[in-house]
Amino acid sequence: MIQVSDIEAAAERLAGVAHETPVVTSRTLDAAVGATVVLKPENLQRGGSFKIRGAYNKISSLSGEVRRGGVVTFSSGNHAQAVAIAAALCHTRAVIVMPDDAPPTKLAATAGYGADIVTYDRYREDRAEIAGRLERDQGLTLVPPYDDPLVMAGQGTATLELLAQAGPLDVLVVPVGGGGLIAGSATALLARSPGAIAIGVEPEAGDDTRRSLESGERVELPAVPRTIADGLQPVTPGRLTFEMNARVVDHIVVVSDEEIRDAMRFLFERMKLVVEPSGAVGVAALLVGKIDVAGRRVGVIVSGGNIGVDRFIEVLG
């Protein structure tokens, strides 16, 4: 279990490395949901998502010799870029295991940060196994995308910042993929804003954390969920994140892809923010009234903005 002191320590490590993203508000949003809403736009973070917080906290905490040996991770998304950036900042090597059919722009962006890319055939090979082999054979250290105390603590710093910037909240709304962001965020919230509750948001098709929390044990979905929220597709919660979230998360709500599209449009047109589908689920849940927030002070983590113009047009056109 992580404590708020772990998140405070992470915030110290991240000072001058992660951006202190601003708080953004919208009278239109407040009027639409009948609450006072403060958004934490982590799409404006380095690397375009909150992921640098956890990745850098993890890598910079490795002892000198271990760190010098390099790190490895498997991800085709925001975590890959974050590990590449964080490793470069820590002057060490990053190896990223990515599917060979990942978008060329993502491969290029990750390589552009100086990482070595190892591709695999995602229909025939197991990425965790490949990463494990690289760990053993090359002396690399794995940086998990969420199921790690230092990663969870790093992700929680976004909420520490938000509370320092905007004051106490009644409700915090957080996207849920593997559960690392909400584990850290809810821990920070409960420590710093007594009486507040943390609510997670998953895509309808990928509600593994909702099912798991409701049944009291980790549930595994039968297949990778079909959703535009490509950052929220794990089929089961992490072992550590599940244990944490069972204690610190109030409940989970789900949103449809259509509701996510509407929220992306709202964020674009009314708030001038580019937000990827996974990052828009919190605003989506508020706009359709799936969370009872009337008259309350509500924080929302807008977790990332890594979507190209062409994909954006595909999704919203």
Add this chain to the structure above:
Amino acid sequence: MIQVSDIEAAAERLAGVAHETPVVTSRTLDAAVGATVVLKPENLQRGGSFKIRGAYNKISSLSGEVRRGGVVTFSSGNHAQAVAIAAALCHTRAVIVMPDDAPPTKLAATAGYGADIVTYDRYREDRAEIAGRLERDQGLTLVPPYDDPLVMAGQGTATLELLAQAGPLDVLVVPVGGGGLIAGSATALLARSPGAIAIGVEPEAGDDTRRSLESGERVELPAVPRTIADGLQPVTPGRLTFEMNARVVDHIVVVSDEEIRDAMRFLFERMKLVVEPSGAVGVAALLVGKIDVAGRRVGVIVSGGNIGVDRFIEVLG
């Protein structure tokens, strides 16, 4: 002529009314242009552009009786929305003269802020004449979009803020339509960042201010310029803004619509910001190397983000 003291007075009036927009930076942008670049994203301002600064400074400065009589302006764009918002904040009436073929969303947005809309046929009627008649007949006061000392001073507050946030600059890059934003911005810059220069950016097809400054007198273009930068279409500089800008602006550069599109895409993909064509001209000029900034500290006013998803797709799709 306005002085920096006029801009300071405007900043006091605007405190708590306009947002203090953040400063945003991008290592990718810095690397691309070989300079240290700080952007002032006025797309995140109330009403989606810097225009609230000038409109509120003007309306809130009117004496009680005059202000109570209401205000009028003609605009189909950001100034209209800004006057509507500012009038509501000052508890007075706003009448906005808009073409009857303005996008329904713009008409609705302006009406949504509580303004009265008067439409006209832009192929057969003169909007200034209509506004003049409303002034006389209804006792309204005109809020000009740029050619007014209080409007210019209000617009200059964005640069006062930027300098307070980011420190001294060597170069400030500012979009130029009627010239109000750059008149205020350059005045603030020269007073607060000695030795710095202000450079304006116009669309190629709408280079009336460039021609005017080069020839030493106000030049009028033969027709409304064809450009995607719909906020930068005046055919001639204002009388006051021309006089001001002849003294405070170093020079003007121009960018093509294609260069503006590339900058909008860069701002979307790398900085996660929704910027309308007129707002992207400064970044466009930097990205194509039209301004010599090597090794310097460069500020850029990103003036607005009022573009709907559908129009965005039309422009970039």
